[in-house]
Amino acid sequence: MIHTVGVADMKISAQKGDLIITHALGSCLGIAVHDPVACVGGLLHVMLPLSTIDPEKAQRNPFMFVDTGFPELLIDCLETGALRQRLDVRVAGGANSRNREEDDFFQIGKRNLIVLRKLLWKNGLLLKSHDVGGNISRTMSLEIGTGKVTIKSGGQMKNL
Amino acid sequence: MALNILVVDDSSVMRAIIIKTLHLSQLPLGEIHQAANGQEALKVLDGSWIDLALVDINMPVMDGEEMINRLRQNPATEDLPIIIVSTEGSESRKEVLMQKGARFVHKPFTPETLRDAILRILGGLDEQKAGDGTLQGGYPNF
Numbered sequence: 001m002i003h004t005v006g007v008a009d010m011k012i013s014a015q016k017g018d019l020i021i022t023h024a025l026g027s028c029l030g031i032a033v034h035d036p037v038a039c040v041g042g043l044l045h046v047m048l049p050l051s052t053i054d055p056e057k058a059q060r061n062p063f064m065f066v067d068t069g070f071p072e073l074l075i076d077c078l079e080t081g082a083l084r085q086r087l088d089v090r091v092a093g094g095a096n097s098r099n100r101e102e103d104d105f106f107q108i109g110k111r112n113l114i115v116l117r118k119l120l121w122k123n124g125l126l127l128k129s130h131d132v133g134g135n136i137s138r139t140m141s142l143e144i145g146t147g148k149v150t151i152k153s154g155g156q157m158k159n160l
Numbered sequence: 161m162a163l164n165i166l167v168v169d170d171s172s173v174m175r176a177i178i179i180k181t182l183h184l185s186q187l188p189l190g191e192i193h194q195a196a197n198g199q200e201a202l203k204v205l206d207g208s209w210i211d212l213a214l215v216d217i218n219m220p221v222m223d224g225e226e227m228i229n230r231l232r233q234n235p236a237t238e239d240l241p242i243i244i245v246s247t248e249g250s251e252s253r254k255e256v257l258m259q260k261g262a263r264f265v266h267k268p269f270t271p272e273t274l275r276d277a278i279l280r281i282l283g284g285l286d287e288q289k290a291g292d293g294t295l296q297g298g299y300p301n302f
Contacts, residue, residue, distance in 0.1 A: 126184050
Protein backbone atom coordinates (compact mmCIF):
# COMPACT_ATOMS: atom_id res chain seq x y z
CA MET A 1 0.00 0.00 0.00
CA ILE A 2 1.21 3.51 -0.78
CA HIS A 3 0.84 6.17 1.94
CA THR A 4 1.25 9.78 0.91
CA VAL A 5 2.56 12.24 3.48
CA GLY A 6 1.29 15.77 2.97
CA VAL A 7 2.96 19.00 4.01
CA ALA A 8 3.21 19.17 7.83
CA ASP A 9 2.26 15.51 8.06
CA MET A 10 3.69 12.14 9.12
CA LYS A 11 2.99 8.48 8.41
CA ILE A 12 4.28 5.40 10.25
CA SER A 13 4.06 1.81 9.06
CA ALA A 14 5.07 -1.68 10.13
CA GLN A 15 3.76 -3.39 6.99
CA LYS A 16 6.58 -4.82 4.83
CA GLY A 17 4.80 -4.10 1.55
CA ASP A 18 4.13 -0.45 2.33
CA LEU A 19 5.71 2.55 0.64
CA ILE A 20 5.56 5.98 2.24
CA ILE A 21 6.10 8.93 -0.05
CA THR A 22 6.17 12.71 0.24
CA HIS A 23 6.32 15.26 -2.57
CA ALA A 24 7.48 18.84 -3.08
CA LEU A 25 10.24 19.08 -0.49
CA GLY A 26 11.70 22.54 -1.01
CA SER A 27 12.96 24.24 2.13
CA CYS A 28 10.86 21.70 4.09
CA LEU A 29 12.56 18.59 5.44
CA GLY A 30 11.64 15.02 4.70
CA ILE A 31 12.92 12.89 7.57
CA ALA A 32 12.82 9.11 7.19
CA VAL A 33 13.37 6.80 10.15
CA HIS A 34 13.60 3.02 9.76
CA ASP A 35 14.40 0.01 11.92
CA PRO A 36 15.57 -2.74 9.55
CA VAL A 37 15.04 -5.54 12.08
CA ALA A 38 11.53 -4.65 13.24
CA CYS A 39 10.63 -3.36 9.75
CA VAL A 40 9.10 -0.25 11.25
CA GLY A 41 9.51 3.10 9.58
CA GLY A 42 8.10 6.56 9.32
CA LEU A 43 8.32 9.60 7.12
CA LEU A 44 7.83 13.16 8.30
CA HIS A 45 7.41 16.30 6.18
CA VAL A 46 8.11 19.38 8.33
CA MET A 47 7.93 23.00 7.21
CA LEU A 48 9.54 25.26 9.81
CA PRO A 49 12.34 25.04 12.38
CA LEU A 50 10.92 26.10 15.75
CA SER A 51 7.47 25.85 17.31
CA THR A 52 8.16 28.89 19.51
CA ILE A 53 6.76 31.15 16.76
CA ASP A 54 3.27 29.63 17.23
CA PRO A 55 2.96 27.13 20.12
CA GLU A 56 -0.83 26.81 19.66
CA LYS A 57 -0.43 25.78 16.06
CA ALA A 58 2.31 23.35 17.12
CA GLN A 59 -0.07 21.79 19.63
CA ARG A 60 -2.73 21.34 16.92
CA ASN A 61 -0.23 20.01 14.41
CA PRO A 62 3.25 19.14 15.75
CA PHE A 63 4.33 18.00 12.27
CA MET A 64 4.57 21.59 11.14
CA PHE A 65 7.80 22.22 13.07
CA VAL A 66 11.10 20.34 13.26
CA ASP A 67 11.40 20.65 17.06
CA THR A 68 7.96 19.13 17.67
CA GLY A 69 7.61 16.87 14.61
CA PHE A 70 10.88 14.96 14.86
CA PRO A 71 10.32 13.88 18.50
CA GLU A 72 6.80 12.70 17.50
CA LEU A 73 8.31 10.67 14.64
CA LEU A 74 10.80 9.00 17.00
CA ILE A 75 8.23 8.32 19.72
CA ASP A 76 5.68 6.85 17.27
CA CYS A 77 8.31 4.61 15.65
CA LEU A 78 9.51 3.36 19.05
CA GLU A 79 5.94 2.74 20.18
CA THR A 80 5.33 0.75 16.97
CA GLY A 81 8.23 -1.58 17.76
CA ALA A 82 11.40 0.09 16.54
CA LEU A 83 14.52 0.21 18.73
CA ARG A 84 16.43 3.47 19.04
CA GLN A 85 19.88 1.87 18.58
CA ARG A 86 18.78 0.27 15.30
CA LEU A 87 17.24 3.37 13.76
CA ASP A 88 18.51 4.60 10.41
CA VAL A 89 17.76 8.30 10.00
CA ARG A 90 17.87 9.96 6.61
CA VAL A 91 16.97 13.50 5.62
CA ALA A 92 16.26 15.32 2.37
CA GLY A 93 15.19 18.84 1.47
CA GLY A 94 16.26 22.01 3.26
CA ALA A 95 16.70 23.82 -0.05
CA ASN A 96 17.09 27.56 -0.56
CA SER A 97 14.02 29.41 -1.75
CA ARG A 98 16.20 31.54 -4.07
CA ASN A 99 18.80 30.60 -6.63
CA ARG A 100 21.64 31.86 -4.47
CA GLU A 101 21.87 31.04 -0.76
CA GLU A 102 22.75 34.65 0.11
CA ASP A 103 19.51 35.86 -1.54
CA ASP A 104 17.41 33.58 0.66
CA PHE A 105 16.57 36.09 3.40
CA PHE A 106 14.79 33.77 5.84
CA GLN A 107 17.02 30.72 5.19
CA ILE A 108 14.24 28.38 6.32
CA GLY A 109 15.88 25.33 4.76
CA LYS A 110 19.19 25.91 6.49
CA ARG A 111 17.52 26.69 9.83
CA ASN A 112 15.41 23.53 9.57
CA LEU A 113 18.62 21.53 9.17
CA ILE A 114 20.33 23.25 12.10
CA VAL A 115 17.43 22.41 14.43
CA LEU A 116 17.41 18.82 13.20
CA ARG A 117 21.17 18.60 13.75
CA LYS A 118 20.72 19.71 17.39
CA LEU A 119 17.91 17.21 17.98
CA LEU A 120 19.95 14.36 16.51
CA TRP A 121 22.91 15.16 18.76
CA LYS A 122 20.67 15.48 21.81
CA ASN A 123 19.01 12.15 21.07
CA GLY A 124 22.28 10.36 20.32
CA LEU A 125 21.53 9.70 16.66
CA LEU A 126 23.67 10.03 13.55
CA LEU A 127 22.40 10.44 10.01
CA LYS A 128 22.77 7.42 7.76
CA SER A 129 22.73 9.70 4.74
CA HIS A 130 21.33 12.98 3.49
CA ASP A 131 20.56 14.95 0.38
CA VAL A 132 20.04 18.57 1.35
CA GLY A 133 20.41 22.15 0.18
CA GLY A 134 20.60 23.50 -3.33
CA ASN A 135 17.48 25.10 -4.79
CA ILE A 136 15.62 22.07 -6.05
CA SER A 137 12.39 20.34 -5.17
CA ARG A 138 12.60 16.72 -4.07
CA THR A 139 10.27 13.75 -3.72
CA MET A 140 11.27 11.27 -1.02
CA SER A 141 10.01 7.73 -0.51
CA LEU A 142 10.65 5.00 2.06
CA GLU A 143 10.10 1.26 1.52
CA ILE A 144 9.16 -0.29 4.84
CA GLY A 145 10.24 -3.83 3.88
CA THR A 146 13.76 -2.90 2.84
CA GLY A 147 14.38 0.53 4.37
CA LYS A 148 15.35 1.81 0.94
CA VAL A 149 14.98 5.57 0.62
CA THR A 150 14.70 7.09 -2.82
CA ILE A 151 14.99 10.71 -3.87
CA LYS A 152 13.47 11.95 -7.09
CA SER A 153 14.42 15.39 -8.34
CA GLY A 154 14.50 17.03 -11.75
CA GLY A 155 13.49 13.78 -13.45
CA GLN A 156 16.37 11.90 -11.82
CA MET A 157 16.04 9.20 -9.22
CA LYS A 158 18.67 8.02 -6.76
CA ASN A 159 18.97 5.94 -3.63
CA LEU A 160 19.79 7.84 -0.48
CA MET B 161 37.27 -7.13 17.84
CA ALA B 162 36.99 -4.19 20.24
CA LEU B 163 38.91 -1.11 19.20
CA ASN B 164 41.12 0.78 21.63
CA ILE B 165 41.11 4.42 20.60
CA LEU B 166 43.28 7.32 21.71
CA VAL B 167 41.87 10.87 21.48
CA VAL B 168 44.51 13.61 21.57
CA ASP B 169 43.31 17.21 21.85
CA ASP B 170 44.14 20.01 24.28
CA SER B 171 40.43 20.94 24.49
CA SER B 172 38.51 18.71 26.90
CA VAL B 173 35.25 19.81 25.23
CA MET B 174 36.51 18.67 21.84
CA ARG B 175 37.66 15.35 23.33
CA ALA B 176 34.17 14.89 24.81
CA ILE B 177 32.54 15.63 21.42
CA ILE B 178 34.83 13.16 19.65
CA ILE B 179 34.20 10.47 22.28
CA LYS B 180 30.43 10.95 22.08
CA THR B 181 30.66 10.62 18.29
CA LEU B 182 32.64 7.40 18.72
CA HIS B 183 29.90 5.97 20.93
CA LEU B 184 27.19 7.01 18.44
CA SER B 185 29.07 5.45 15.52
CA GLN B 186 28.22 1.91 16.65
CA LEU B 187 31.87 0.88 16.45
CA PRO B 188 32.99 -2.08 18.57
CA LEU B 189 34.72 0.05 21.19
CA GLY B 190 37.20 -1.23 23.76
CA GLU B 191 39.13 1.28 25.86
CA ILE B 192 39.05 4.96 25.02
CA HIS B 193 42.12 6.86 26.18
CA GLN B 194 42.56 10.62 26.27
CA ALA B 195 45.61 12.88 26.13
CA ALA B 196 45.89 16.67 26.14
CA ASN B 197 49.07 16.87 24.03
CA GLY B 198 51.53 14.78 22.04
CA GLN B 199 53.77 14.01 24.99
CA GLU B 200 50.89 12.65 27.08
CA ALA B 201 49.75 10.65 24.07
CA LEU B 202 53.17 9.01 23.62
CA LYS B 203 53.07 7.97 27.29
CA VAL B 204 49.65 6.37 26.76
CA LEU B 205 50.95 4.59 23.66
CA ASP B 206 53.92 3.29 25.66
CA GLY B 207 51.67 1.60 28.17
CA SER B 208 48.59 0.55 26.18
CA TRP B 209 47.66 -1.14 22.92
CA ILE B 210 45.96 1.42 20.68
CA ASP B 211 44.21 0.56 17.40
CA LEU B 212 43.44 4.10 16.22
CA ALA B 213 44.54 7.62 17.21
CA LEU B 214 42.53 10.79 16.62
CA VAL B 215 44.99 13.65 16.85
CA ASP B 216 44.77 17.45 16.88
CA ILE B 217 47.72 19.38 15.44
CA ASN B 218 47.94 22.62 17.38
CA MET B 219 48.58 21.66 21.00
CA PRO B 220 50.91 22.90 23.73
CA VAL B 221 53.99 20.96 24.98
CA MET B 222 54.14 18.69 21.91
CA ASP B 223 52.05 19.31 18.80
CA GLY B 224 50.40 16.64 16.67
CA GLU B 225 52.96 16.84 13.87
CA GLU B 226 55.88 16.12 16.19
CA MET B 227 53.90 13.32 17.81
CA ILE B 228 53.16 11.69 14.44
CA ASN B 229 56.84 11.98 13.44
CA ARG B 230 57.85 10.13 16.59
CA LEU B 231 55.18 7.47 16.07
CA ARG B 232 56.37 6.81 12.54
CA GLN B 233 59.98 6.43 13.73
CA ASN B 234 58.98 3.75 16.24
CA PRO B 235 58.58 0.24 14.72
CA ALA B 236 55.79 -0.51 17.24
CA THR B 237 53.64 2.38 16.08
CA GLU B 238 54.81 3.07 12.52
CA ASP B 239 51.60 1.59 11.07
CA LEU B 240 49.15 2.94 13.63
CA PRO B 241 46.06 4.35 11.85
CA ILE B 242 45.87 8.08 12.55
CA ILE B 243 43.11 10.58 11.82
CA ILE B 244 44.05 14.23 12.26
CA VAL B 245 41.12 16.27 13.56
CA SER B 246 42.21 19.87 13.25
CA THR B 247 41.49 23.38 12.06
CA GLU B 248 44.76 23.26 10.09
CA GLY B 249 44.26 25.14 6.83
CA SER B 250 47.70 24.85 5.25
CA GLU B 251 47.45 22.47 2.31
CA SER B 252 51.22 21.89 2.27
CA ARG B 253 51.27 20.95 5.97
CA LYS B 254 48.27 18.67 5.47
CA GLU B 255 49.98 17.05 2.48
CA VAL B 256 53.10 16.29 4.54
CA LEU B 257 50.99 14.65 7.26
CA MET B 258 48.91 12.66 4.79
CA GLN B 259 52.11 11.32 3.22
CA LYS B 260 52.81 9.85 6.65
CA GLY B 261 49.63 7.81 6.32
CA ALA B 262 47.30 10.04 8.31
CA ARG B 263 43.76 10.94 7.22
CA PHE B 264 42.37 14.41 7.77
CA VAL B 265 39.06 15.65 9.20
CA HIS B 266 38.69 19.40 9.26
CA LYS B 267 37.15 21.18 12.26
CA PRO B 268 34.35 22.02 12.50
CA PHE B 269 33.09 18.60 11.46
CA THR B 270 29.75 16.84 11.54
CA PRO B 271 29.65 13.61 13.56
CA GLU B 272 28.89 11.73 10.34
CA THR B 273 32.07 13.05 8.70
CA LEU B 274 34.17 11.77 11.59
CA ARG B 275 32.31 8.43 11.67
CA ASP B 276 32.90 7.92 7.93
CA ALA B 277 36.59 8.82 8.22
CA ILE B 278 36.98 6.25 11.00
CA LEU B 279 35.12 3.56 9.03
CA ARG B 280 37.23 4.29 5.95
CA ILE B 281 40.58 4.11 7.73
CA LEU B 282 39.53 0.88 9.45
CA GLY B 283 38.32 -0.55 6.15
CA GLY B 284 34.64 -0.62 7.03
CA LEU B 285 33.37 1.85 4.45
CA ASP B 286 33.98 1.33 0.78
CA GLU B 287 35.17 4.56 -0.86
CA GLN B 288 33.16 3.61 -3.95
CA LYS B 289 29.92 3.36 -1.98
CA ALA B 290 29.93 7.01 -1.06
CA GLY B 291 26.14 7.14 -0.78
CA ASP B 292 26.06 6.20 2.87
CA GLY B 293 26.70 9.09 5.17
CA THR B 294 28.69 11.09 2.70
CA LEU B 295 27.89 14.72 2.32
CA GLN B 296 25.69 15.64 -0.58
CA GLY B 297 23.82 18.70 -1.72
CA GLY B 298 24.44 22.34 -1.06
CA TYR B 299 25.38 22.40 2.65
CA PRO B 300 28.62 20.47 2.97
CA ASN B 301 28.77 20.90 6.74
CA PHE B 302 25.25 21.50 7.92
